Amino acid sequence: MGVLRHAPQSSHTANPTGDRALHWSWYLFLLSYPWHLVGGGIAYWLTSLAGGDFSAGDGVPGYVYPALYLWMLSPLVASIVLAVMAWMKGRRLAAIAPALASAAMIVVITVFGASEWFG
Numbered sequence: 001m002g003v004l005r006h007a008p009q010s011s012h013t014a015n016p017t018g019d020r021a022l023h024w025s026w027y028l029f030l031l032s033y034p035w036h037l038v039g040g041g042i043a044y045w046l047t048s049l050a051g052g053d054f055s056a057g058d059g060v061p062g063y064v065y066p067a068l069y070l071w072m073l074s075p076l077v078a079s080i081v082l083a084v085m086a087w088m089k090g091r092r093l094a095a096i097a098p099a100l101a102s103a104a105m106i107v108v109i110t111v112f113g114a115s116e117w118f119g
Contacts (some may be wrong), residue, residue: 022091025082025098032075032105039071072109076102 043064044054052059083099 019086019091021082021089022086022094022098025079025086025095025102028075028079028082029098029102029105032072032079032102035075036072039068042071043068069109069113072113073106076106076109 046064047054047060050059050061052061054060054064079102080099083095083102086095087099
């Protein structure tokens, strides 16, 4: 009788959950750009319904800026959460890039948006 031989097992096994989280993290980061454009369009539309001019900043309802801010941050925060999940699943170095890119966008939106919208 022959002896069955198994292929040697690699110590580094594939981690499909970490890979999916990492791919979705990048996807959400890239989705945030058209998401921002849609949010700007909605803010412009809401302001025009209220009789104001969003581009000039005149007559903008008080709820529009905070809603736009949350709209813009949501895919970036989700991207960071998924990057952390990828980090915890062992994709350490690869998970740093989408998390840092999303965090940088949050800082840019907060600094420039807050000074423009509330300043």
